Amino acid sequence: MGAAKQIRVKVNDVDHDAVIDPRTSLADFLRGELGLTGTHVGCEHGVCGVCNVLVDGRSVRSCLMLAVQADGRDVRTVEGLADGEKLHPIQEAFMEEYGLQCGFCTPGFMMSICELLERNPDPSDEEIMEVIGGSICRCTGYDSILRSVRTAAAKLGGARA
Ligand code: FES
Ligand code: FES
Known part of the structure; x- marks a missing residue:
């Protein structure tokens, strides 16, 4: 381990202080240090998108970002979508439209879709x-994910259903 580095990261509205190996990826920090295993790890080189999280509102591949780069920043993971027992509209839409099968890719899709709908509530x-298309799903064929996003947009107040 290189010289340990102290970081403070806000994750899902909770501040976390940690001393970490500076080579630790954000994905490994979230999963290993914070126990937030909803963020998955697949290819570990930026291709599959299963590790997508939001950093300051922008979707990033957390396997490619170092945890030290998240120091002082605001991270959101799939665990932050639901409000207690109440699912987020994106999660409800994935259930209703069968936007998942095995579910391995789903957290990454949900976070990039969250960024999209916050930026553009009524996407074409x-x-x-x-x-x-920036994430890989081996199960669904993408039609049901497309429908899920349309439904989520409608639930969140966008015009298309
Ligand atoms: S695990 Fe990060 S892009 Fe595949
Ligand atoms: S639901 Fe299985 S990889 Fe997407």
């Missing part, structure tokens, strides 16, 4: 495809 199908 092309805009949705551009975002969901």
